Amino acid sequence: MVEVNLQQQINAQLFDKLQLAYICVDSSMIVVDISDNLSSYGYNDISIGAKVEDCVDFMFGFDAQTQLDLPMIESPSGITIAVSLLPSDSSLMVLISNASNQAEQRQLLQQKANENELLVERQEKLLHQLEQASQQLEFKNQQLEEASRLQTSFLSGVSHEFRTPLTSIIGYTNLVEQSLKSSADKKGCDPEQKAGHLRAVQRSSRHLLSLVENLLDHGKLDSDEIVVRPKEIDLVELFQDVELLLKPLSDTKHVEFNINLDIGDSAVVLIDDSRLKQCLINILGNAVKFTDHGSVSLTAELLDEFLSIRVEDTGPGISADDLEKIRLPFWQAADTGKAGTGLGLTITERIIELLGGKLEVSSVLGEGTQVSFQIPAPMVVTHESSKAFNSPQPLSNMAVLLAEDDHDIADLMVMMMADRGVHLTHVENGALALEAMRSNTFDFVLMDIHMPIMTGHEVLVALQQENNSTPVVIMSASTVEAGRVKAENLGCYDYLIKPVDVDDVIEIMNQVAMNTDISHRP
């Protein structure tokens, strides 16, 4: 008896420690015994004599012979439980234990597995990135090697390019010097001969100057420092200048040089003449340099406010392989025997892009080369046509200053205003604006507030002190009301919030123009 009690006590303790609960059912699945702790799992409605499947969900469909382990199910109280069905001859014992720890551990394991999977994914991604970086490095390395080769070739080319005109300058100045000395002995060469020598010096100097300009521009290519500044120019004069520069060179080579213009009666357009001239000199200079027999001709057409240029030569032509490389900086054909910097076409292409066009080059080996491009060339707004913008005065006559330190904004303003026939003079800070307003008369000033060296507010203070009443329109990205009030108190004409609509600026300019006599301006 004592032994039985002891066994019962041990069982009870074990059940308690393991949080074991049980339901004992007979062969007809009727509950015959239950443990006291069943309610801790939320099984509160199990009573002796009841059919077990009516009280316990997971028992539905089982008979007394079923032997089964259900490892993870949720009890009515939300605890994860493990269930074992243990059949005997005349009954079935349903053992219920707390499986929360196992569930947690399983969850942790799953989490670790997920993390591992993530790590593997990351590792694969990193390996992929490493592979890509390695490929990029290899590509860069190849580019560097090519750049180094081109730089070496450039140095040798540029040395030759400089040496030729310099030798010519030294030679001709020596001749002039000698003739000056000789004239003292009354044996000097005649004045026409001296003038010829000096013209040769000038030609060589201009050639040197264009070389230096190309070199300087190349330095600016990467930093986007090349800026296009359109102004009113007469195309006929521009092409005359180009002819004067190139003709002597073609004459010395006995190569025919023609410029054919089809630009109508009025050829005054809005264009950056110095940049266009630079492109034409580069293209024509190349054509003349590489053409030893035949001709070089330039054809210019002005149609629908677009200027089309075509330069054709009867030179040796360019192979299909080389055509792909001619736009690369420093690149020069290996077997021509003509030295150069290899920069002319690179710079020309970029400038033409900035002018709004695209450079096209086609060539047939042994027959010649054709270079062409088309750029916008808006006709200059005359008094009559300016009425299209409802302008009481031709705004193109107005002297307008733009003070703006942000190049992105300044370039866009210059270009958009140019499209409307207005030329802006641009300065980058308040101090320069004040200096420009002191040394020039402006009809209108567009000014940023937030600028280095001297702010827009400080410029307004200085203008007030100097009794300068030029209308100043402030453009600011700041919406802080105090900034506007301060500018208005300092006498600004108007205050615009960026982004500024150029049509608003035009409207204000029209107001200013109505009250200002600008008709005297050139």
Place this chain on the structure above:
Amino acid sequence: MSLSESPQVKALKERYKASFPEKLELLRQRREAIADGHISSQQRMQVNEVLHKLAGSSGMYGYHEISASCREIMAEIDVADTSFLVPKITELMLLIERHS
């Protein structure tokens, strides 16, 4: 030809778009400088300077969403702490990234 969309203006717009990586890098540097939770008055000024420029130029080039986002941060710049600024700058960077 539309006056506001001349080839030169289009070329400038392309140039501006190409400058986005540079602008992103500048924003990243400013964000990194304040990522430890502290912001000095000088850093506040530097952040404002970048936003001010970007607010003006992006709007001029037609990126009104970017401009508005800059202004939203600028409106709080004098009082905002880094817990506001860092995520807002990140949002702005993502916006620029989307337009790149």
